[in-house]
Amino acid sequence: MDTYALLRTLGALATVLGLLAGALWAVRRFGIRLPNRIGGGDGTRRLEVIERTMIDGRRSVALLRRDGREHLILLSPEGNVLLEAGIVRDEIDHAAEAARLEAQREAMEASRAQSEAMRDSFFAMVDKARSGVKDRVEAAQPVVQQVKKRVQPEGNRAKPRGRGGSRRA
Known part of the structure; x- marks a missing residue:
């Protein structure tokens, strides 16, 4: 197998992997799901797995909901x-669910506020670093100009070398 065929094969593999990665990104980004083939075509579902918990390596307990009633299955x-x-869920179950959802919403809001604060502090830190670097560069400009004048006087500026050429003294 020559080099050209190997590069062509690797290029095709990279293209296919890139297409797969792009498709995965689109599925995750836009929440693409396959159409509901079982049950009502209008999107109403009668059966739902509420929770599943593993007991050991081979056994688990599942809580299913069907038409508003729940069933516990081993x-x-x-x-x-x-x-x-x-x-059948009563008012206590509904109140506990509402409290759980409220706590979850508050935790998400706190997390969002924390991430915004971190983002703002990061941007402030970047701005501070940029201004510090800018100040140092501006402060160093006179020194750079003096060094340039000392290293390369105006009358003895070297001409750029051509290809393959050498400069002799």
């Missing part, structure tokens, strides 16, 4: 067992 390789059926 999932295992030996077979599935219905632990509790027809669980």
